[in-house]
Amino acid sequence: MNKINYQKELDKITGQIGENLFEEQKPHLFLHACCAPCSSYVLEYLTRYFHITLFYYNPNITPETEYQKRIHELQRFIREAGYEEKGQVVFMEGDYDPTCFFDMAKGMEDLPERSIRCYHCYELRMREAAKKATELHADYFTTTLSISPHKNAQWINEIGERLAEEYGVRHLPSDFKKKGGYLRSIALSEEYHLYRQDYCGCVFSKKAAENMKHND
Numbered sequence: 284m285n286k287i288n289y290q291k292e293l294d295k296i297t298g299q300i301g302e303n304l305f306e307e308q309k310p311h312l313f314l315h316a317c318c319a320p321c322s323s324y325v326l327e328y329l330t331r332y333f334h335i336t337l338f339y340y341n342p343n344i345t346p347e348t349e350y351q352k353r354i355h356e357l358q359r360f361i362r363e364a365g366y367e368e369k370g371q372v373v374f375m376e377g378d379y380d381p382t383c384f385f386d387m388a389k390g391m392e393d394l395p396e397r398s399i400r401c402y403h404c405y406e407l408r409m410r411e412a413a414k415k416a417t418e419l420h421a422d423y424f425t426t427t428l429s430i431s432p433h434k435n436a437q438w439i440n441e442i443g444e445r446l447a448e449e450y451g452v453r454h455l456p457s458d459f460k461k462k463g464g465y466l467r468s469i470a471l472s473e474e475y476h477l478y479r480q481d482y483c484g485c486v487f488s489k490k491a492a493e494n495m496k497h498n499d
């Protein structure tokens with residue numbers, strides 16, 4: 284089966300919206316965010332077209348100190364980059380309940396990153412975003428996750444399309460790593476001195492990263 288280029292799909296939508304709208308004329312995007320480095324480029328890119336609610340919902344992250352570190356870094360970034368002041372981005376935190384992640388991951392603890400456990404982890408977080416986007420009557424929802432070269436953009440978009448049908452809210456297609464997006468996120472992370480974590484988020488990815496360091 285041919286892979287869909289989701290960046291091109293996004294280009295079609297942003298092309299229709301156009302760049303010169305006043306903030307109050309922009310469509311409302313409900314954007315799930317995993318961390319500051321991934322959000323840096325995505326916000327720089329999408330605030331040109333959308334008014335954004337940035338939704339930090341990541342019950343997968345262990346330990347809680349790491350969860351707090353990532354959220355504080357994200358809040359610092361949107362403040363220092365001026366998005367809040369300009370009224371372009373509103374920040375929202377979801378519930379932090381790691382039990383729902385561990386229940387989801389039962390029986391898949393030993394699987395590696397990019398396995399089916401990750402598919403369900405994307406869905407867990409995107410489902411909450413779709414649900415909240417519907418409650419807020421947002422025009423679109425999506426996630427920053429596709430910027431990472433470690434994440435499967437085809438899965439992310441398939442999940443997004445399915446949830447869009449289920450919740451009755453449009454999914455914004457994405458493959459943010461394309462068009463130099465990933466490199467730009469690294470440059471912005473350096474510019475704002477953002478904390479860049481060395482594991483994806485869950486305890487299983489933390490252990491795998493530690494084992495890799497140990498074996499180096």
Ligand code: SF4
Binds near residue numbers: 395396397485
């Ligand atoms: S490796 Fe990352 S995407 Fe996969 S289950 Fe863990 S936190 Fe979720």
